[in-house]
Amino acid sequence: MGKASGEEFEQRVHPTLDDPVVAGVSESVGGPMGTHGAPSRFWSPVGVLLLLTALCFAVGMAQKASCANSVWQNGAENYNHMCYSDLPPLYYGRGLADGHWPYSDDPVVRAQFEVMEYPVGISYWAWATAEVTRAIAPGGSGRDVATEARLYTAVNAVGFALLALLATWFLAGVHRRRPWDAAGFAVAPTLALTALINWDLLAVTLVAGALWAWSRNRPVLTGVLIGLGAAAKLYPLFLLGGIFVICLGRVRSRGPDRDSDALLTFARVAGAAVAAWVLANAPAYLSGPAQWKVFWTFNSERGADLGSIWLLMQQALDHTMQPDLINKVSWLFFGAWCVGVLLLGLAAPVTPRLAQLGLLIVAGFLLVNKVYSPQYVLWLLPLAVLASPRWRDLLIWQAGEVLYFACVWWYLGEYLAPAGGGDAGFYWLAILLRMAAELYLVAVVARDILRPQHDPVGDRRELGWSARPSGRLLSRS
Template sequence: MSHVHPTREDPVVAALSDGVGGPMGDRAAGHRWWSPLRVVLLVTAACFALGMVQKSACVDDTWSAGQQYSHMCYSDLPFLYTDRGLAERAWPYSGDEDLRARYRVMEYPVGISYWAWGTAWVAQWADHFPGLPDLDERSGQAVETLFGTEEIRSEIWWYVVVNALGLGALALLTAWFLSRTHRRRPWDAMVFAASPVLALTALVNWDLLAVVLVAAATWAWSRDRPLLTGVLIGLGTATKLYPMLLLGAVLVICLRERRIRELGHAVAGALIAWVLANLPALLTGAEQWRVFWSFNSERGADLGSLWLVLQQATGTTITPHTINLWSWGLLGLWCLGVLVLGLRAPETPRLAQLAFLVVAGFLLVNKVYSPQYVLWLLPLAALAVPRWRDQLVWQATEVVYFASVWWYLGEYLTPAGGGDAGFYWLAIVLRVAGELYLVGIVVRDVLRPRHDTVRRAEWVAPPPPRLAG
């Protein structure tokens, strides 16, 4: 076979295949049309569609009946549509005094802000086809009343639909890149395609915008295109900050293999792409552009973080400045550890392995760990640890946390006698334990390459092609 088949390599998949005839045989011819890539894309579409169904309870009542916590169907999209001026098609980086008096500035990097603003135009055009709504009437209303008006609720429905279609396309593109990263291992992308956390978190926010760029960067690196890798990392950093950490993984590989020229190309591509992506925002509203940085700097211990557990469990308030110092210091030590690991490993670690370790460290010490942040790790985990047993252990802890965070926000976990929700602390710790489990697996594979399933596939050369006659 030209590629590694999971039923012959992964014990979990092999056991599941018994119900449909067992593992792939040596003489199996496969299917003429159903290639691994097409199957992966179909499963991705089905999984994303299930995620849309999971949000249907909130869609039916336009997120206005308080079901977003009890039914775990919360999404930031409908609320930001009115709370950030998107209902008035306001440019996110406008410095207009009247506009800024009505609406908060978007606290996201420019890539997400551009997307949110652009899809607002599309949603309004779709709802009021063939034109756009007149904004004079709504500009005179109080912001807090906009969400309940019939016209805005109709636009919110379209806004969610437009974003769901766009994010669904990005999920398919992510699966395509993952399936193409390792030529002999297209089935590794199935870890992403059939992931329960993809279905549950894909529509919570716009994180898939950065996820697809990270997947594209790993694909570009596998094709020996460091400049394109850097450009994609730069665009990803302009969308979410964490893709910048992939440059650390590139640094380790280039230092180990003395590929300084490729490192320069990757860094230059990332810097230029990031600057160009940010230019429209900087030129039209530098003050508004800086809100993302100030917001994150001034933010305290928030959902999902160990800082929140420490703060609530001890009954003390940890200042944002203290968390900033400790989180950046701990991240620096973590990255130093990844650098030493990468340089001392028996063989050069793969990009996905190093990138997973660095991003995992960032999430573990960060002051906020929102439920959709699992998407940051998902494509890297699929490439770093393409083993279903390990993936199921990790993703099970993420599913438990996903349910817990919404019940916590809905105050369903609050003890009858009052006080903090200790079960939510347990869910956070369980989630961290699941992530550390996968980190341990990656570290073991780096130190002992014989355990790395991807490395083993590279050691076994594909069979030579048959000669005609």
């Protein structure tokens, strides 16, 4: 083992010495890292993390096995086994099984199939994996679309597994001295449970990549990844808000880290994000502008839906809320929340990390969104493991999310319906507990921002600061 590797090993933060929960668990396998611990060429942190990610993903696939056997066509089984996935029904319900381009304006196609209601990045992925599925599916006159749907799900699962591995690699590289922080993503129960529900992992991986690029002081690449992420799901765009707070704080700073060019850095990130988003959307818009608009109109016109505080209020008050009212109130709340994050970031004694600010903004959006699908927990996952790399806090938050995951399927299967009729009050409780768990994580991160001495990431040498050619420090991830 070379000298450089040995020095890197000595500088690395070991979780058994840094986190009380991990230290306690380590007692069952010999205790925390000792003075005689030595680096290994094979068992590097990244290698172990990738292995853990693969095992976690395999557990998730096993959990979906019962639905796969019935090709997701047994409605009761989808809910009582909690293994539902959007992929099979959308494969043949959106024309993907017949090879139709998602943004085709052919009237015959549109009369037969609904338009994909997702952003273009997901639609491209769904279409491309459908083409792969059709290419490798058994030929012959007796085409079995149901079996093809199972194959389609398997093709996507392989792609999702690669995305999860890539996300882990990105997260492990954000803080050079703290690669083990990515373990919170690699072994997350919510990753195993929700990865195959929809295509959200595509945006999640691009967010992880943006965090990595920002930690490497590569603003243009950061912007490109944010733009591509926003083309798959809207929420990666909120990272621009975090970067703006960081850059504005750098301009206003009176300390040694003041940088009058920081807003130019933000402009580069934002410009690259917009350019990437426009280029990603161009093929869809040019081939079918009316079909491209469906995502925007669908989300604007939908009412209170699963998991949202709006659904809870609507059922509890026995009053249907109009989508327009929900839109106005939720965006007003979210705007006020973002102003609060801005003031919090500017009041911080040390410039917050991008993961911290990103988590606060995305959490605010999810708290008042019109729907909270079970897989939306993945939006917060890469941000959470870097913003608050404490296993105690992560486990508390994950417990709330896992409870909601179980209850939403029981609710849909009507297992929570009271015997005497009426609304499922236990489902309301699950929504509130999930929101409370998210607010707990928000409170912990906000405290760490205002009182950096509580931040487990530690001093600046551990924060992913990058030296510019001028010698000044610019970014923290």
